[in-house]
Amino acid sequence: MTRRLAERHDHGRSQSLPRALFSTFGLALLGLCLLATPAQAQDEDPEPTHYEDVTWNQVVLIDFKSGKEGRAMEIIENRFLPVVKKAGNQIPRTVEMQTGPWDLMLVGVMKDGPSEMTWETSPEEIENMKAAKEMFGQEKMEKISDEYSSLIARSTSFLGFSGQHGAPITAQMPE
Numbered sequence: 001m002t003r004r005l006a007e008r009h010d011h012g013r014s015q016s017l018p019r020a021l022f023s024t025f026g027l028a029l030l031g032l033c034l035l036a037t038p039a040q041a042q043d044e045d046p047e048p049t050h051y052e053d054v055t056w057n058q059v060v061l062i063d064f065k066s067g068k069e070g071r072a073m074e075i076i077e078n079r080f081l082p083v084v085k086k087a088g089n090q091i092p093r094t095v096e097m098q099t100g101p102w103d104l105m106l107v108g109v110m111k112d113g114p115s116e117m118t119w120e121t122s123p124e125e126i127e128n129m130k131a132a133k134e135m136f137g138q139e140k141m142e143k144i145s146d147e148y149s150s151l152i153a154r155s156t157s158f159l160g161f162s163g164q165h166g167a168p169i170t171a172q173m174p175e
Contacts, residue, residue, distance in 0.1 A: 054161040055168035056110040060092075061102040061156050068151040069103050075148045079136070087131035089124045090171040109171040114159055 064072045076094070084091050092108035110116045119125075132141040162169040 051161065051164060053168065054163040055170055056113040056116075056159065056161045057169050058108050058110055058116075059158045059160065060106040060108075061097075061158075062104040062106070063101060063153045063155065064103045064151050065153045072104075072148060072151040075144060075151075079141075079144050080148075083128055083132045083135060083141075086135060087124070087127040089127060093169065107169055109169065110159070111171070113161075117159070 062072075073096075081091060090109055090111075092106040095105040095107070097103055097105055116122065129141075135141075136144070
């Protein structure tokens, strides 16, 4: 079976480059046709446009180790959220997932947009660390952080914006 697939692949190889070029060329032409503007607008130079009234968000998905979700949520509720509140920083929206492979979704507002990702340690992180140190002490907070990290099986994050189609997800939340 593998040999037949390899033979079929080698047989069509001589035609693959022209086919790929024509296919790419065809896609490029199709793209140009779809992006064509009305005749009166083609005479004008394009102007830069900026998304208006959008809020940049970071979405973090977390999958906790089996049986560890309860302890993780306890740490979030009793340790992390009070620290963020004390620091005066935005609390991410929390969605406890009921279906799918993820246990928790956190949605935070990026007040400076994607440029917030350029910080190795952001001013907000420093404020949170100071508040944690005041509330629990350095050693206890490190132990709590280490324990929380040990409860996570995997996580991922995404950046996007909200507000272009529908209401933006903002930092203003009811207490």
